[in-house]
Amino acid sequence: MSERPVWWQAVEAAVGAPLAVDAVGGGEAVIDVAAERLLATVSALRQAWPALHLTAITGLSIGGEVVLLYHLLLDGGLTLRVRCPGAPPNAPSLAPSWPAVNWYEREAHDLLGVAFKGHPNLAPLLVARDWTGGPPLLPVEGER
Numbered sequence: 001m002s003e004r005p006v007w008w009q010a011v012e013a014a015v016g017a018p019l020a021v022d023a024v025g026g027g028e029a030v031i032d033v034a035a036e037r038l039l040a041t042v043s044a045l046r047q048a049w050p051a052l053h054l055t056a057i058t059g060l061s062i063g064g065e066v067v068l069l070y071h072l073l074l075d076g077g078l079t080l081r082v083r084c085p086g087a088p089p090n091a092p093s094l095a096p097s098w099p100a101v102n103w104y105e106r107e108a109h110d111l112l113g114v115a116f117k118g119h120p121n122l123a124p125l126l127v128a129r130d131w132t133g134g135p136p137l138l139p140v141e142g143e144r
Contacts, residue, residue, distance in 0.1 A: 007045060007074055014044035027076020030069075035082050035091045042070075042080075042094055049074060057104040059112045061138050065089070066112050084114055093119035111137040 012019050015037050022030040033041050046052050053073040060067055066089035070080040084091045093116035094101040105116045106125040113135035116122060124131065 007048065007078065010044040010048040011041055014041040028079065029076070030079045030081055033080045033082050035084060038070075038080070038082055039092050039094070039097075042098070045072070045074070045078075046098070054098070054101060054104065057101070057108050059108050059114070059137070061112065064139075066114055066138070068108060068112075068114065086115075088113045088115045090115040090117055092117050095119050111135055113138055 008019065008021075011031065015031075015033060019031050024030060055071045055073055058069045058071065060069075066084040068082045068084055068091060070082065072078045072080070082091055089112065091114055093105055095105055095116070096118055102120070103125060105114075105119055106122060108114045109116060109119075109122045110124055110126045123129075127136065
């Protein structure tokens with residue numbers, strides 16, 4: 001990106017390191033945030049912009065690792081890219097401090113198996129309560 005967006009310093013301070021920002025079409029910026037820095041990063045953004053809006057959490061499985069994308073409505077758009085380590089993949093929950101995130105995290109839990117640490121209720125949202133298969137969007141063992 002040629003010039004730094006207004007949120008840059010707040011995120012850089014929360015992440016604790018210089019940002020590497022990928023620019024995509026329409027002014028969207030994508031930054032990598034370590035799972036352990038997600039709460040601090042989102043807290044800094046929400047403090048600086050109280051009307052910050054999360055439009056979606058999407059995710060994908062890449063090489064056996066789950067990557068979550070937190071899509072935020074800020075300037076031209078900001079996406080936080082978070083790699084979720086572990087088996088099952090895990091990330092801190094934003095729901096206790098940002099209730100609007102609740103269903104987004106439940107959806108990612110259902111479809112990708114992400115265990116959100118600190119989430120108040122990861123009850124199934126999209127899959128049947130008696131579902132015995134693995135997360136539908138993860139490759140089946142042996143197909144990775």
